[in-house]
Amino acid sequence: xxxxxxxxxxxxxxxxxxxxxxxxxxxxxxxxxxxxxxxxxxxxxxxxxxxxxxxxxxxxxxxxxxxxxxxxxxxxxxxxxxxxxxxxxxxxxxxxxxxxxxxxxxxxxxxxxxxxxxxxxxxxxxxxxxxxxxxxxxxxxxxxxxxxxxxxxxxxxxxxxxxxxxxxxxxxxxxxxxxxxxxxxxxxxxxxxxxxxxxxxxxxxxxxxxxxxxxxxxxxxxxxxxxxxxxxxxxxx
Numbered sequence: 001x002x003x004x005x006x007x008x009x010x011x012x013x014x015x016x017x018x019x020x021x022x023x024x025x026x027x028x029x030x031x032x033x034x035x036x037x038x039x040x041x042x043x044x045x046x047x048x049x050x051x052x053x054x055x056x057x058x059x060x061x062x063x064x065x066x067x068x069x070x071x072x073x074x075x076x077x078x079x080x081x082x083x084x085x086x087x088x089x090x091x092x093x094x095x096x097x098x099x100x101x102x103x104x105x106x107x108x109x110x111x112x113x114x115x116x117x118x119x120x121x122x123x124x125x126x127x128x129x130x131x132x133x134x135x136x137x138x139x140x141x142x143x144x145x146x147x148x149x150x151x152x153x154x155x156x157x158x159x160x161x162x163x164x165x166x167x168x169x170x171x172x173x174x175x176x177x178x179x180x181x182x183x184x185x186x187x188x189x190x191x192x193x194x195x196x197x198x199x200x201x202x203x204x205x206x207x208x209x210x211x212x213x214x215x216x217x218x219x220x221x222x223x224x225x226x227x228x229x230x231x232x233x234x235x236x237x
Contacts, residue, residue, distance in 0.1 A: 058083030
């Protein structure tokens with residue numbers, strides 16, 4: 001673990017963190033590696049790769065320039081906490097909800113939050129299809145983020161029911177970004193969404209084909225979406 005090396009990786013994308021924030025990231029790294037010995041959280045366990053491919057890559061979402069203090073954010077299918085938890089460390093005033101279908105991962109995320117003294121985080125164990133129909137969560141968020149969960153047509157149905165009208169979905173995508181956008185045209189229409197921009201982002205040579213797709217919700221989501229669990233994957237919009 002190396003504080004200066006971590007800071008250098010984050011500075012590569014034009015962001016700066018304090019020593020206190022760097023130490024929160026280093027605690028996160030330590031717990032990630034420890035817990036990963038007993039459960040499948042990540043295939044990336046070497047320090048510099050974690051700083052590059054997990055921490056800095058998650059923080060590229062900030063480059064969308066859509067985040068403002070005290071916004072309500074949800075990370076759908078958060079896994080080991082990416083990108084939601086690094087975003088929370090970088091912007092501690094955000095209220096962040098982390099949703100994942102595996103309770104073991106939720107327990108890990110609670111431990112990270114506890115050890116890094118992060119508050120204003122909600123942890124949800126469950127499926128996006130179920131919670132997207134729950135009025136406590138539906139259309140309650142300013143921004144939805146998601147990384148490496150599903151291809152875009154499916155992901156839109158999972159994620160955008162959580163968004164307020166005029167809120168933004170920020171999808172982190174790789175080299176298939178253009179193809180996924182083409183395939184998502186009918187889903188965008190059905191879910192009352194429009195693509196505002198696509199931003200190429202890179203933390204290193206190894207992530208040179210990464211993109212942010214910035215999608216705005218222009219009208220409420222039809223009540224029939226998201227469909228029941230399993231349907232979006234079996235029959236994408």
